[in-house]
Amino acid sequence: MKKILVVGFLILAAILLIGLIVNMVPSDEDIYIVTMKNNEGEEMGTVTLTETKPGVLLDINLIGLNPHGEHAFHINEKADCSPITTFQNAGDIYNPFDNAHGLKHPEGHKAGDMPNLKPDDIGVLKAKVLNFNVTLDPKSDSGRAPLFDQDGSSIIIHEGPDDHISQPSGNAGARIMCGEIKLLTASE
Numbered sequence: 001m002k003k004i005l006v007v008g009f010l011i012l013a014a015i016l017l018i019g020l021i022v023n024m025v026p027s028d029e030d031i032y033i034v035t036m037k038n039n040e041g042e043e044m045g046t047v048t049l050t051e052t053k054p055g056v057l058l059d060i061n062l063i064g065l066n067p068h069g070e071h072a073f074h075i076n077e078k079a080d081c082s083p084i085t086t087f088q089n090a091g092d093i094y095n096p097f098d099n100a101h102g103l104k105h106p107e108g109h110k111a112g113d114m115p116n117l118k119p120d121d122i123g124v125l126k127a128k129v130l131n132f133n134v135t136l137d138p139k140s141d142s143g144r145a146p147l148f149d150q151d152g153s154s155i156i157i158h159e160g161p162d163d164h165i166s167q168p169s170g171n172a173g174a175r176i177m178c179g180e181i182k183l184l185t186a187s188e
Contacts, residue, residue, distance in 0.1 A: 003161050027096040032136060032157055034179035036062055037168050044177055047127075052102075055144060056116075058155075062177070065119040065157070072162035072172030075112035075134065079152025081178035090154040090178055093169055094134070096145040102164035111145040112153075116161045154180030 026096040032049045045062035060109035065071055077091035093101060094112030103109050119125040147153040157177035162170030 007163050024069045030080075032181065034181055036155065036157070036177045036179040037081065037084070038064060038177055039085050039087075043117070047179060049136060049147070049181070052130070052134040055130050056136060056147070058129045058131060058136050060117065060125055060127045060129065062119070062125040062157070063123060064115065065117075065123045065125055065176075066159070067121050067123045070161035071125075071176075072114040072156075072158035072170060073114045073117045073129065074156045074158070074162070074169070075114070075147065075181075076154045076156050077112070077151070079154050079180040079182035081180050082155055087154075087156060087175040087178040090156055090175070094145065094147075094153055096149075097133075098131075101167050102162070102170055104164040113162075113164070117157070146184050147181050152180060154181060166173045 009182070024119050031051075034047045034049065036044050036046050036047060038082045043065045047061070048059040050059070074092045077094045078089060078090075080089035081087050082089045091108045095110040099105075101110055101113060103113050103115065103143060111131075114129050114131055117125055117127055122173045132145055134147050135142055136147055138146040138148045140146060156175050158172035158174065159176045160171070160173035162172045164170055
């Protein structure tokens with residue numbers, strides 16, 4: 001009788017584990033790949049965005065960064081990486097909740113504020129960042145800010161680190177990489 005109970009328990013545990021794993025695999029609409037370009041228009045890698053229960057996971061895979069320091073990493077308010085030399089049309093850091101800038105700010109931070117990134121000694125950056133403040137679902141009622149709003153969003157990499165307190169963007173320096181987060185149309 002004990003063997004039957006143990007075998008039954010193991011089968012039930014296996015079924016539950018398989019169900020958990022299947023539910024953890026995101027569907028295609030929960031994944032979005034952003035191509036990052038530098039100020040010369042060259043593709044420098046990708047940032048893959050995946051919707052998860054607590055927020056959006058950003059899987060960063062970039063080349064060509066300065067290996068001797070950190071780089072600010074933000075989500076900005078518009079999907080417009082022009083002009084290519086400055087990426088200024090991407091707007092300010094995404095801030096739908098009207099907060100101050102910086103992860104260290106005592107009154108909270110903008111939805112697009114994220115930790116600084118440090119590339120390896122040849123300028124390659126492979127990292128994962130979870131942003132609890134945003135969602136890929138434009139109809140979500142999670143209280144998180146939708147990245148696919150009317151004008152989309154963008155990912156910006158700066159030449160220097162974000163001090164996470166100075167307004168409006170942490171003294172991070174020039175914008176050196178940009179990638180647009182927008183819903184694709186049939187012609188794209």
